[in-house]
Amino acid sequence: MQSFPRWKIWLILSVLVVSVMASLPNIMSVPSWWPAALSKPMSLGLDLKGGVHLVLDVDVDKAVAHSVEEDVDTARQALRKAKIRYSKLANDGLVLQVSIRSSEDMAAAEALLKDTFNNYDIASAPDNTFLLTLKQAVADETRKFAVDQAIEVIRGRIDALGTTEPVIVKQGKQRILVQIPGYEDSAHAKQLIGRTAQLEFKLVDEKGDLEKAMAGSIPPGDIIMYGPEKVRSNGQSDRQPYLLKRHTELSGNEIADARVSIDSRFNEYAVTLKFNSKGAHKFDKLTAAHVGERFAIILEGVVNSAPVIRERISGGSAQITGSFSPAEAHDLAIVLRAGALPAPVKVVEERSIGPSLGQDSIDQGMNSVIIGMILVLIFMAVYYRMFGLVANVALIFNMVLIVAAMSMIGTTLTLPGIAGIVLTIGMAVDANVLIFERIREELYLGKTPLAAIDGGYNKAFSTIIDANITTLIAAIVLFQFGSGPVKGFAVTLSVGILASMFTAITVTRAIIALSTEKRSRIEKLSI
Amino acid sequence: MQLIRPDINIDFIGRRKLAMLISALMIVISLAALATRGLNFGIDFTGGTLVEVKFDKPADIADIRSAISPKGYGNAVIQDFGSPEEIMIRVQNKENEKSSTISTAILDGLNEKFGADAVEMRRVEFVGPQVGEELTQAGIMAVLIAMLAILVYVTFRFEFRFALGADAALVHDITIVLGLFAITGKEFTLPVIAALLTVIGYSLNDTIVVFDRIRENFAANRKRKNPGEEADIANASVNQTLARTLMTSGTTVLVVAALFFFGGEVIHDFAFALLAGILVGTYSSIYIASPIMLSLAGRFKGDEEERNKMEERP
DSSP, X not given: OOOOOHHHHHHHHHHHHHHHHHHGGGTSOOOTTSOGGGOOOOEEOHHHHOEEEEEEEEOHXXXXXXXXXXXXXXXXXXXXXXXXXXXXXXXXXXXXXXXXXXXXXXXXXXXXXXXXXXXXXXXXXXXXXXXXXXXXXXXXXXXXXXXXXXXXHHHHHHHTTTOSSOEEEEETTXXXXXXXXXXXXXXXXXXXXXXXXXXXXXXXOSSSOHHHHHHTOOOTTEEEEEEEEEEOTTSOEEEEEEEEESXXXXXXXXXXXXEEEEETTTTEEEEEEEXXXXXXXXXXXXXXXXXXXXXXXXXXXXXXXXOBOOSOOOSOEEEEEEEEOHHHHHHHHHXXXXXXXXXXXXXXXXXXXXXXXXXXXXXXXXXXXXXXXXHHHHHHHHHHHHHHHHHHHHHHHHHHHHHHHHHHHTOEEOHHHHHHHHHHHHHHHHHHHHHHHHHHHHHHTTOOHHHHHHHHHHHHHHHHHHHXXXXXXXXXXXXXXXXXXXXXXXXXXHHHHHHHHIIIIIIHHHHHHHHHTTOSOOOOOOO | OOSSOTTOOOOTGGGHHHHHHHHHHHHHHHHHHHHHTOOEEOHHHHOEEEEEEEESSOOOHHHHHHHHGGGTOTTOEEEEESEEEEEEEEEOOOTTSOGGGHHHHHHHXXXXXXXXXTEEEEEEEEEOXXXXXXXXXHHHHHHHHHHHHHHHHHHHHXXXXXXXXXXXXXXXXXXXXXXXHHHHTOEEOHHHHHHHHHHHHHHHHHHHHHXXXXXXXXXXXXXXXXXXXXXXXXXXXXXXXXXXXXXXXXXHHHHHHHHHHHSOGGGHHHHHHHHHHHHHHHHXXXXXXXXXXXXXXXXXXXXXHHHHHHHHOO
C-alpha cells in the first residue's frame, strides 16, 4: 500500500481541531481570545427552550379598503372646495364611487378627480357617476406596507414585555412569525399582539338628529358608532349610540406617548395620551373651533367617551378612562405607544412550549443520543474488532463535526433535530459497514490484507455516494417543504450525512493507513 | 465476528412469488384499514387546538372534562400523555369562533377548578383551518416530489426499470407504514411526514446498495441473455450485500429504538414511524425492489443501448 498523502492527514487534523474548538462553547464558556467564528453555541429551538410561537395573518385587504375609505373623505373635501355638488360618495373594496348632482359639472369633476386621484383608474358610469378603481400596483404596495408596518408595531409591543431576543419576521406574503423565547403567558402575548389599537378622535354631530339617523336617514358625512356594551340590572345589555362626523380629526398616529395614570375624579386607572407637535397643533385648533361641542374618543371602533370641549386645550394631552384594572391600563398604554396596526391580524398558528417540557425534551433527547451511541459503539467493536474501533473513532469525530458545523452556521437545534442526530449515528456507520463488508469479501476471494483494504475502499466508494445522495435528496425536499421543527430535522440529517461521508471514508482510511504503512507485511486483519 | 457467512446463498429471488403474496396481503390490509378506520390526523392537518398540561398529582379525566365543560369544550378529546400526571386535550376548530383563544379558555377552566399552582402549561398548539389545509398540501407535495426526484436520479445513475423498482419499494413501504398508523390509531402529525420522508431516503439507500451490486455484476457478465440468468445474478447480488443490509439496518434500528423508548412522548410516534419504516424498508429492498426491476426487463425502449453504455463504463 502506498503511503497515505500527508496533506490529507493535516487536513483531517485541522478539521478535528477546528471542530473541537467550535463545539466547546456548547458545553463551557470559552475565553475571550477564542476566535469569534468558533465562539457561538448552537441556539436551541423554541420546542427545547420553551416560549411562545405564533404565526399571524395580516388582513391586508382591510388595509386597502381602509385607504379607499379615507379617500372618500379626500374626495368630499376636494369637491366642496371646488364647489361641485355631489349626490353620492361611497366605497366598496377597491372602488370609490362619486356621483355628481348636475351633469354640467361633469367635465370639471372629471378634471378634478383625475388631478386628485392619480392612484386610481377613472371610468365613467351611467347617472353622472365616476367609478375610481385603485390601481393594482398601488393596492399591492399598500398590502406590503401594511405587513411591514404591522411588524414594526408588533415589535414595539413585544419589546415592552422585556424578553430577550424575540423574533418577528415576515413569512410569505402576508404572514408574520413571532417567537418569544422563554415567555410563558401565551394568552397575554396573543392579546397584546392581536389588538389593532386604532385610536380616532371624531366630532359629535350636535346638529344631526340621532333618532332619525337610527331610523335610517343618516346625514351625509356622518356615521353612527356605539359605546361599550353595558349590562343593565335586568340582565339586558345595550350600547350607547353616537352620531359622529365621519371625518377623523386626529388619530393614534399623532400620539407621542401614552402612560398609565390615575383619574383624579373617580380615582381609577386611566391612560394619559400626549400628542406630538402636529397632533397638539391640530388638537388646539379643533378645541378652539368647537367649544361647547363634544368630541368622541374611539378605541378599536368603540366610542370610549365623548366629553364636552369646555375650552380651548393647547397642552396637547387627552385621557382615556373606562374602569380599567391596572393590568388593562398598562397593556393599553403599551399598545397605544407602539402604535396602531394598519390592519387586523389573526393568529393562524400557535406552537407554544412550557419551560418544563422543553427541558424534558432536551434530557430525553440527550439520553437517546447517548444510549443509541453506546449501543452502536459496542455493536461495531464486537462485530468488526479493530476495524470497528476505527469506525467508532470516526463516529465520535462525526458527532463533534455535526455539533461544530451546526454551531458555526448558526442553525437552531430542535427536538426533531436531535432525532436527526440519533438517526445519523445509525446511518453514519453504514459507510463503514459497506467498506468493511467489501474488505471481508476481498479477503474471502483470497487477496492479501493490504490489497483487500484497497479494494474494499475503492469498490465501496460509488455505492456510498449513490446511497447518500438519495438520502440527501429526501432531506433537501424535507427542508423545502417542511416548517419549523421539521426543517431542523432536515438540517441535522443533511449535515450528518455530509459529515459522515468525510469521517467514514477519509478519516478511517487515514487511521488504517497510518497503522499499516510502517509494517512491511501484514498476516491477518482484525476485521 | 461474522454472522452472515460470505458464501451464503439464499434463494430470495426464487421465492419472489411468496414475497409478493405476503406484500400484497400487507398492502391490502393497510389499504382496508386506511379506507375503513382512516388515519387519526393530528391538528397539524385538521386544524384545532391542543393543550398539554401537567398536574402535580395523577389527574382524573372526568374531573378535567367537568372543568372545561363550562367553557364550552366538554366534547374535547382528553387523554393522558406518557404519564398519569400529563394530560393532552384536543379540540376541533369551530366555525365563526375566534379559535386562537380556545387554549386560553381551557387553561382558565383548569386553573379555576384545580388552582393555578396545580396545573402547569406544557404545550399549546393551535392550527387554523387554512394553515391545516396548507400543511396537508405541502406534506403530500413533499412525498411526491421526493419520489419524483429519486426516480430521476436513479434513472440517471442506473436504468429506468431500476428506478421503477426503487419507487415500487417506496410505495410499498409508505403504504404499509400508513396502514400501521391506521390500524394502531396513532396520531398522524407533521413530524410523521418527516419520518416518512426519512424512510423514503433510508429504504432507497438500502435498495441502491443492492442495485449497485447488481449493476456491477451485470457489467461483469455481459453475455446474460435470458431472464433466468439475470435473476441468478440479481439473487447473487442480494446475497453478497445481505451482510451489509442487515448490519446497517441493525445499527439504525438500535438507535431508533433508543429514540422510541427513551426519546419522550413528543417524538414517540415519530420514532414509531421510523422504526416501522426501517424494518419494512429493509424487507422491501431485498424482496420487492429487485424482483420488480427484473420483471420489467425489456419493457422499455432504449434499455439495450442504456445497458451497453453502462457496461462500457469502467
